[in-house]
Amino acid sequence: MKRFRKIMAMLLAFAMIFSFAACGGGEKEPAEETINIGALYNLTGGQASLDQPSYNGFKLAADQINANGGINGKLINVVSYDGKTEQTTVANNTKKMIDVDKCVVVAGLSDSNYALAAGNICQEKGIPFITSGATLPTLPDQVGDFAFLAPFGDNVQAYAAADYAFDDLGLKKCYLLTDQSMEFTKTLAHFFEERYTANGGEIVLKDNYMNKDPDFSAQIDRFIANKGGAEIIFISGVPDDAGVVVKQLRDKGVTLPIISGDGFDTPLLIEIAGDAANDTYVGTHASLDNQDPLMQDFIAAYKEAYGVAPENAFAGLGYDTMYLIADALSRASDPADPAAIRDAIAATEGLKGVTGTVTYENGSHVPTKSVTINKVEDGKFVFMKEVFLK
Incomplete structure (x- = not known):
């Protein structure tokens, strides 16, 4: 009964926005048809620490929807493939989801390089694509009208990090270290510098590296030799580098606060860097400390389903993305027509989830959140502030 109450409480919260058609008499009858929805995630490789929790959240939401009768009497069939953090594999599996599995929507992925690979295939084939975690704000423009973001864009998270460093921490001089191998990291660094300098801050030194570089000694030694008065470090990086670069900085005696974007919202940061991860700030999509009943019910359901608490905010993004799809399918003029589904997604307004409220305004396919x-303190992420951009 306890599990049932938790699930029902969560479903009722979403029912304020849309309703799912359940069978009468309290008994769930078999659906006449299923709706195939693609869940494309990098479950292995460098993106796994973001994508595995996101897939877990996505599947949890689908299970809850099915337990409540599905969508207009049809159950969701989640079709899942591992992208293996390889763009070719992602592209091939996207084609398979559409051509073989007949998915009417494809969703997933937490990095823009892979989301672009999947999104372009979906656009060519006229199938809606929603990235649950990639944050490149120009992705829908680059891909086309069938592409959507469930999270905010890189400009938003970079601006928020810049505002927090300058206004809240009062740190006016920054060292900027950027991974040059990814569209996400280059874009994030660009927007951080833009906002930080506009606020009156100064980027005193910039340096670069490539993803999976095992040794950051050259960059760190250059910084130590001439810090330029830096008071904080912004690292534009991804999960498999996060713990490594932070640990190497601390091991060489660099004690300045570090700030980054959602690429650092990974258990790997703390697992690899240990105590060295302390005093690292991360701009991300949600705090698991949030006491909103929707968040706490989600955490309880995730623990019950997987035996652990959500590892990071990407679990919530995957969860919200499934409900975003379900909401659109329930409103689509023809839920079997990809163009009608696309139009229903684009018309989403006021859909509250655990990572914020989704509304696509003025034709944009990127929500404002x-x-x-x-902040990392004593081996865990601690909530500092929710930033609403002006």
Whole structure:
């Protein structure tokens, strides 16, 4: 009964926005048809620490929807493939989801390089694509009208990090270290510098590296030799580098606060860097400390389903993305027509989820959301502030 109450409480929260058609008499009858929805995630490789939790959240939401009768009497069939953090594999599996599995929507992925690979295939084939975690704000423009973001864009999270460093921490001089191998990291660094300098801050030194570089000694030594008065470090990086670069900085005696975007919202940061991760700030999509009943019910359901608490905010993004799809399918003029589904997604307004409220305004396919700032303290992420951009 306890599990049932938790699930029902969560479903009722979403029912304020849309309703799912359940069978009468309290008994769930078999659906006449299923709706195939693609869940494309990098479950292995460098993106796994973001994508595995996101897939778990996505599947949890689908299970809850099915337990409540599905969508207009049809159950969701989640079709899942591992992208293996390889763009070719992502592209091939996207084609398979559409051509073989007949998915009417494809969703997933937490990095823009892979989301672009999947999104372009979907656009060519006229199938809606929603990235649950990639944050490149120009992705829908680059891909086309069938592409959507469930999270905020890189400009939003970079601006929020810049505002927090300058206004809240009062740190006016920054060292900027950027991974040059990814569209996400280059874009994030660009927007951080833009906002930080507009606020009156100064980028005193810039340096670069490539994803999966095992040794950051050259960059760190250059910084130590001439810090330029830096008071904070912004690292534009991804999960498999996060713990490594932070640990190497601390091991060489660099004690300045570090700030980054959602690429650092990974258990790997703390697992690899240990105590060295302390005093690292992360701009991300949500705080698991949020006491909103929707968040706490989600956490309880995730623990019950997987035996652990959500590992990071990407679990919530995957969860919200499934409900975003379900909401659109329930409103689509023809839920079997990809163009009608696309139009229903684009018309989404006021859909509250655990990572914020989704509304696509003025034709944009990127929602405007707040940014959560968390800080690593004593081996865990601690909520600092929710930033609403002006």
